[in-house]
Amino acid sequence: MPEIRVAAAAAEDLRELILTHELPPDTPQRVAGRLSPLRRFPKLGPALDGRWAGTRYVLGPWSWLVIVYEYDASADVVTVLTMRDARRVDAPTSS
Structure with a gap:
């Protein structure tokens, strides 16, 4: 089973999203739950x-949260590289 690692940049992305989007305190646990199937x-x-070639994504606990790995x-x-708001124009899934 693969080890799951979260890059420092991705951890910082999540901290920022928690603040700017006023996410609940259990957000890290919710994200971990979304990552667990990757094992x-x-x-x-x-x-x-x-x-973003060479990477994949899953959606986080909210449909707007894109987790790129x-x-x-x-x-x-498995290394999580970034976590982004999919509604942004510069989101990894945008054209």
Whole structure:
């Protein structure tokens, strides 16, 4: 089973979203729950392209929260790279 790591930048993204979006105190636990299926299915999320090529995403506990990750099969590690508001024009899933 892959190890799940959260990059420092992704952790900072989440801290910022908690503040700016007034998310509940249990947000980190909710996000962890959304990441847990990646232990069994590390390629669960759709692949991204463009500047995000080589990454995938899953939606967070809210449909607007995009969690971008990469899976290194040789190391068996899923690394969360960023967490973004999908409603923004610069969201990873936008064209």
